[in-house]
Amino acid sequence: MSHSGINEVMSLVAVVVAGLLALGIIGAILAVLSGRRGRSLPYIPQASLNTPAEQAFYSAVHRAVGAAALIACKVRIADVLQVRFRKRHGRDQRWWRYFRLISAKHVDLVVCEPRGGRILAAIELDDLSHRRRDRKRRDRFVDDAFASAGVPLLRFPASGRYDAREIQERLSPYLTTPKEGSVTCHNSRLTMR
Template structure:
């Protein structure tokens, strides 16, 4: 009877170990501490996105929370292994985002970027970040428009501010005008 109990226990251990190994193989053997965000945008950002969407209609594509390094690129590449200039400038933009990017619907050419400035943009660290972002976009010749966060958004005013940048290549201009950010 004792031998039978040992055999059953050993078989059970082998089955559990085998199932655990299979699960590790299927899941890649890694466990990361990630959980999903509840939503992409805050309620204020979503209200603004909806207003921008109403202002531009279906003429453009609007992307949310875009990494600046996906909008701008560093002009030069490394010349040799010890040349860290490219990495220095890339790191400055790689972890920063803009709230919205407006693109052509076909081809995705970037027409303008948009920042929604809430109360946090009054802090000194955010103001330094905002100055850097403004200068980076201006140096690249990509329009960056700033809007003040609020409870309601005037679709007509948004449309008027965006209108100069919504010319698609099919309608004329192939380039974005070089502008600095403008606060409304």
């Protein structure tokens, strides 16, 4: 092979190596960037938020309250109740101890005022799992926590069918009828008409 042929081959090899190196660098940059935005984590979506029994119960509660209330599903207890006191100093663990007791638990439904979101009552749908000893202990704690906070917690047994009128009768003491056309923002103490 002539000297000019060797130079051409070397130039071609240099171009190919430079191209592969550039592709590798671009690939590494894209991998880093995609890892920051949406790295592959081991999560998949739930099939649905509610079980069929919970959905049937939700529908009955919705029929029972109509437009008089807003219903939220599977609400974390820490979003309904709060720990009464705050940390006094850095080593005070009381707040965290009580917060941890409610932070990973939820109630099935929370009934709120439709406009201001004020919590009117919480509802638990008790299926057969609530007969287990660990669930009974959890249920006693939840009952005590809600009673301590003064938030009504109603329990309904799970069944194949729910009577909206019965649910309405049990909820009626807690449902309020806000003034039509007014919305109160409690943080600003401002009423809009």
